[in-house]
Amino acid sequence: MAQDQMHQDQPLIVALDFPDGASARAFASRLDPRLCRLKVGFELFVAAGPALVEDLQGRGFEIFLDLKFHDIPNTVAGACRAAAGLGVWMINVHACGGRAMMTAAREAVEGAAHRPRLIAVTVLTSMDAADLAASGIGRGLEEQALFLAGEARAAGLDGVVCSAREAPMLRRALGADFLKVTPGIRPEGSASDDQKRVVTPGQAMGDGATHLVVGRPVTRAADPLAVLEAMNREIAAARGT
Numbered sequence: 001m002a003q004d005q006m007h008q009d010q011p012l013i014v015a016l017d018f019p020d021g022a023s024a025r026a027f028a029s030r031l032d033p034r035l036c037r038l039k040v041g042f043e044l045f046v047a048a049g050p051a052l053v054e055d056l057q058g059r060g061f062e063i064f065l066d067l068k069f070h071d072i073p074n075t076v077a078g079a080c081r082a083a084a085g086l087g088v089w090m091i092n093v094h095a096c097g098g099r100a101m102m103t104a105a106r107e108a109v110e111g112a113a114h115r116p117r118l119i120a121v122t123v124l125t126s127m128d129a130a131d132l133a134a135s136g137i138g139r140g141l142e143e144q145a146l147f148l149a150g151e152a153r154a155a156g157l158d159g160v161v162c163s164a165r166e167a168p169m170l171r172r173a174l175g176a177d178f179l180k181v182t183p184g185i186r187p188e189g190s191a192s193d194d195q196k197r198v199v200t201p202g203q204a205m206g207d208g209a210t211h212l213v214v215g216r217p218v219t220r221a222a223d224p225l226a227v228l229e230a231m232n233r234e235i236a237a238a239r240g241t
């Protein structure tokens, strides 16, 4: 099966939050690219760099390079261009960097030979209303997520990272095609860890999430493949497929 065909309907993204390339490679060898994409974030990218991304892609995994760029437009555009050059499937920026920054990011990836999906982080799933207020934001949680998602859409981005709890509201406001990548996913009965807004895989899909990011429930599992298979079954049931 062509890689594109294999991946196009796969909503699960496993967060490879490991401290070094060796641990990430060892863990990835226990997974199957037909069951998930992989997310490489700050910790791993700083430790292991582009070579690891290329290695994982060589094993058939599509990569979400989660570096959450947030800087002046010119700097973010350059970072996005460099990330696109790695051939990754998806990259992201922080929506609170502003519309000009997001527009510069979008123009940079549009000019690249390989155009990754470009999405923006709205309100982190580790934050609740009190955290938002404490960081000086006057809007409520949902209002802020909706505002930032609207800014991302106005800048021409493909979607947002948001809590699945906000997905129904964002689907109503911005449509089903605007990507809603939702971390804070926890299968029934698993620990919330530091996530304050958690949702089960089935519930997230039912609520309009297009992709689910899940880390520790898979990376700390005794049998990660079994957890992925169970999550994929739950997703298929929620989609009615």
Ligand SMILES: O=C(O)c1cc(=O)[nH]c(=O)n1[C@@H]1O[C@H](COP(=O)(O)O)[C@@H](O)[C@H]1O
Binding pocket: 015, 017, 041, 066, 068, 121, 123, 124, 125, 126, 161, 162, 183, 184, 185, 193, 195, 213, 214, 215, 216, 217
């Ligand atoms: O951008 C992200 O991926 C992200 C945004 C957000 O609001 N919340 C959030 O948890 N994440 C990422 O999603 C992953 C969640 O991991 P677990 O909490 O272990 O499932 C981590 O890699 C986070 O960096």
